[in-house]
Amino acid sequence: xxxxxxxxxxxxxxxxxxxxxxxxxxxxxxxxxxxxxxxxxxxxxxxxxxxxxxxxxxxxxxxxxxxxxxxxxxxxxxxxxxxxxxxxxxxxxxxxxxxxxxxxxxxxxxxxxxxxxxxxxxxxxxxxxxxxxxxxxxxxxxxxxxxxxxxxxxxxxxxxxxxxxxxxxxxxxxxxxxxxxxxxxxxxxxxxxxxxxxxxxxxxxxxxxxxxxxxxxxxxxxxxxxxxxxxxxx
Amino acid sequence: xxxxxxxxxxxxxxxxxxxxxxxxxxxxxxxxxxxxxxxxxxxxxxxxxxxxxxxxxxxxxxxxxxxxxxxxxxxxxxxxxxxxxxxxxxxxxxxxxxxxxxxxxxxxxxxxxxxxxxxxxxxxxxxxxxxxxxxxxxxxxxxxxxxxxxxxxxxxxxxxxxxxxxxxxxxxxxxxxxxxxxxxxxxxxxxxxxxxxxxxxxxxxxxxxxxxxxxxxxxxxxxxxxxxxxxxxx
DNA sequence: TCCGGATAACTTGTCAGGCAGGTTACAGCC
DNA sequence: GGCTGTAACCTGCCTGACAAGTTATCCGGA
Numbered sequence: 001x002x003x004x005x006x007x008x009x010x011x012x013x014x015x016x017x018x019x020x021x022x023x024x025x026x027x028x029x030x031x032x033x034x035x036x037x038x039x040x041x042x043x044x045x046x047x048x049x050x051x052x053x054x055x056x057x058x059x060x061x062x063x064x065x066x067x068x069x070x071x072x073x074x075x076x077x078x079x080x081x082x083x084x085x086x087x088x089x090x091x092x093x094x095x096x097x098x099x100x101x102x103x104x105x106x107x108x109x110x111x112x113x114x115x116x117x118x119x120x121x122x123x124x125x126x127x128x129x130x131x132x133x134x135x136x137x138x139x140x141x142x143x144x145x146x147x148x149x150x151x152x153x154x155x156x157x158x159x160x161x162x163x164x165x166x167x168x169x170x171x172x173x174x175x176x177x178x179x180x181x182x183x184x185x186x187x188x189x190x191x192x193x194x195x196x197x198x199x200x201x202x203x204x205x206x207x208x209x210x211x212x213x214x215x216x217x218x219x220x221x222x223x224x225x226x227x228x229x230x231x232x233x234x
Numbered sequence: 235x236x237x238x239x240x241x242x243x244x245x246x247x248x249x250x251x252x253x254x255x256x257x258x259x260x261x262x263x264x265x266x267x268x269x270x271x272x273x274x275x276x277x278x279x280x281x282x283x284x285x286x287x288x289x290x291x292x293x294x295x296x297x298x299x300x301x302x303x304x305x306x307x308x309x310x311x312x313x314x315x316x317x318x319x320x321x322x323x324x325x326x327x328x329x330x331x332x333x334x335x336x337x338x339x340x341x342x343x344x345x346x347x348x349x350x351x352x353x354x355x356x357x358x359x360x361x362x363x364x365x366x367x368x369x370x371x372x373x374x375x376x377x378x379x380x381x382x383x384x385x386x387x388x389x390x391x392x393x394x395x396x397x398x399x400x401x402x403x404x405x406x407x408x409x410x411x412x413x414x415x416x417x418x419x420x421x422x423x424x425x426x427x428x429x430x431x432x433x434x435x436x437x438x439x440x441x442x443x444x445x446x447x448x449x450x451x452x453x454x455x456x457x458x459x460x461x462x463x464x465x466x467x468x
Numbered sequence: 469t470c471c472g473g474a475t476a477a478c479t480t481g482t483c484a485g486g487c488a489g490g491t492t493a494c495a496g497c498c
Numbered sequence: 499g500g501c502t503g504t505a506a507c508c509t510g511c512c513t514g515a516c517a518a519g520t521t522a523t524c525c526g527g528a
Contacts, residue, residue, distance in 0.1 A: 018510070020298060044479060055512045057291060060480090064254060064295045065302045069324065076480045077519030090303070090324035091406045093399060101399040108350075108400065112342040165327060165335040166342065172325045252481070278508060289483045294510090310509045311490030471528080479520070484513105491508070498501075 019054050023062040026052065031071050031086050042072065042080040093173075099180040106177040107225040109170050110154065114217035116161035118209045125160035129206050132156045133199065140195045151178075153202055157221075160209065181232050194231050201227060253288050257296040260286070265305050265320050276306060276314040327407075333414040340411040341459040343404050344388065348451035350395035352443045359394035363440050366390045367433065374429045385412075387436055391455075394443065415466045428465050435461060 017025075027048075030036040043051065048059045063080055066072040070089030074080040093102060117125065136149035154174055158167040201224040208216035251259075261282075264270040276282070279297070283290045297314055300306045304323030308314040327336060351359065370383035388408055392401040435458040442451035 020510090024302075046479085057294075057511070057513090060291075061295055061298045064298055068258075068299045068302065074480065075519085077478085077521085079479055079520095085409055088406070088409055090326050091403060092324050101397045104397055105399045105403065108346040109342075112346065116342075163335045163338055165339045169325060169339065172322070175319055175322055254481090280508085291482065291484090297509095308509065309490085311492085311507085313491095313508055469528100472526095474523105474525085476523080477521085480518085482517075483515080487510105487512080489508100489510080491506100493504100493506085495504085496502090498499105 019058045020061045020065070023048075023052055023054060023058060024065045027062060027066060028071060031066075031082055036082050038082050038084050038086060040082045042082070044079060093176050102173070102180055103177050103225070103229060106170075106173045107222055109166070109173055110157070110225065111218040111221045113158045113161045113166060113170055114205055114209065114221040115214035116163065116166070117157055118212050118214040118217040120162045121160040121209055121212075125156070126206075126210060128156045129153070129160065129209065133202050133206065136202070137199060140199075146195065146198075150198065157205065157209075181228070197227065197231070198224075253292045254295045254299070257282075257286055257288060257292060258299045261296060261300060262305060265300075265316055270316050272316050272318050272320060274316045276316070278313060327410050336407070336414055337411050337459070337463060340404075340407045341456055343400070343407055344391070344459065345452040345455045347392045347395045347400060347404055348439055348443065348455040349448035350397065350400070351391055352446050352448040352451040354396045355394040355443055355446075359390070360440075360444060362390045363387070363394065363443065367436050367440065370436070371433060374433075380429065380432075384432070391439065391443075415462070431461065431465070432458075 027042070036042070042048070042063075045056050045059045045063070049056045052059070063072055063074065067074060068089065069087060069092075070083055071086045072080050073083050121129075132149065132153040136146040136153060139146035139149045151174070155167070155171060158170040161167065201220070204220045205217060205224060208220045261276070270276070276297075277285065279290050279293045282293045286293070297306060297308065301308060302323065303321060303326075304317055305320045306314050307317050355363075366383065366387040370380040370387060373380035373383045385408070389401070389405060392404040395401065435454070438454045439451060439458060442454045
């Protein structure tokens with residue numbers, strides 16, 4: 001079961017959802033659909049437990065989950081209510097959504113990173129970028145596919161934008177995008193000898209950043225992402 | 235307590251955190267700090283309950299919360315483990331972070347929306363944009379500040395980008411940005427007679443979108459956000 | 469009739485203990 | 499040594515209970 005590298009076990013989550021997960025989803029539906037509107041009161045824990053034929057503990061855990069995501073607020077003695085701005089605490093990507101939207105969002109975000117990096121990078125940022133590229137070259141030369149190094153390169157680029165919120169979101173969406181791209185196919189990259197292509201594109205990004213040319217950096221990154229999609233047959 | 239409009243009650247969450255919240259935070263710290271690394275096993279529920287002097291139910295709810303955020307994974311009979319990519323399920327904004335980073339991220343995202351909208355908008359999108367602007371004008375004429383209509387305008391713009399993931403994130407970050415901008419000061423807008431300014435900027439965005447000029451749309455939106463910051467004294 | 473306070477009936481928050489089902493480690497047998 | 503059975507752990511789920519906050523009702527006094 002755990003023989004596969006961790007990065008590969010993506011959608012194997014079909015392992016029969018727990019009662020809590022099922023109930024949380026069931027409660028989320030009417031909120032997302034608008035059947036339960038903000039400030040509406042949810043049925044009491046006791047009533048929900050009886051309706052769904054589970055114990056109150058399960059109901060409480062499901063509601064706790066909705067609470068932490070900002071869909072529901074509770075007040076002792078009064079009840080549980082749909083939050084004023086449901087889902088405002090956390091941003092989740094729809095797993096069942098179309099992948100191309102996710103990948104495009106990633107391209108936009110990383111292009112923003114590149115453009116900001118072009119404007120704001122320090123000498124240290126530039127050194128880090130070059131070091132990340134060198135590390136990837138070494139990993140490829142050593143026979144790997146340089147996945148970790150590629151991730152590192154993109155994170156260093158985001159770091160050079162000098163906006164922590166942007167950097168964290170870039171990492172978040174990058175991870176989901178990589179999963180959506182089915183990294184299991186990564187082994188094809190080596191056979192098709194396309195790792196050099198990636199390195200060249202990274203080099204173009206570095207050059208644009210170094211020249212402090214935001215538009216060129218944005219364009220280089222969008223080209224890089226587009227090429228990545230093509231490489232993965234999307 | 236509820237006399238204030240819902241949009242205004244932002245950081246009044248100091249209402250003494252529950253045991254579950256405290257414990258969830260306490261468990262999250264070592265994960266974020268790296269003291270507990272991915273694939274590490276957490277203490278058992280029984281041990282955690284004894285350590286923190288709470289019942290097992292509280293421990294379970296706290297862990298359920300970390301699970302839904304993707305920080306930990308549990309397997310029946312084995313225990314709870316730090317996830318391979320902690321926090322990968324949901325993106326949260328640091329509340330204690332610097333506001334300017336958040337506001338900049340919003341500007342980038344909305345500029346992306348504007349640029350895409352310029353490329354992809356349909357006739358219907360354009361009608362919606364004009365209708366949203368008209369609605370805001372009416373609201374202002376009627377003596378309001380047109381907050382809901384302003385939110386609507388930005389959402390319609392994001393919709394015209396025709397990328398649901400981008401639109402959802404734009405709504406998410408927009409809401410947090412508005413909170414950070416201290417909307418309580420919105421009443422100043424009317425006195426300072428700056429609502430006309432906003433309308434003019436919205437008009438510039440519509441014009442750029444209509445001309446299918448992504449760069450102009452991006453620039454117009456960045457100018458709009460920057461002006462908004464100035465209007466709010468940031 | 470009207471007002472005010474006690475009270476009962478809800479709600480969520482927390483606790484204790486228990487059973488079921490999965491996993492692991494170890495002792496003991498072949 | 500290798501295998502097996504069992505005991506000891508783990509999480510998932512349940513039941514029942516009490517504490518504490520909120521709300522509606524009823525009842526007595528003015």
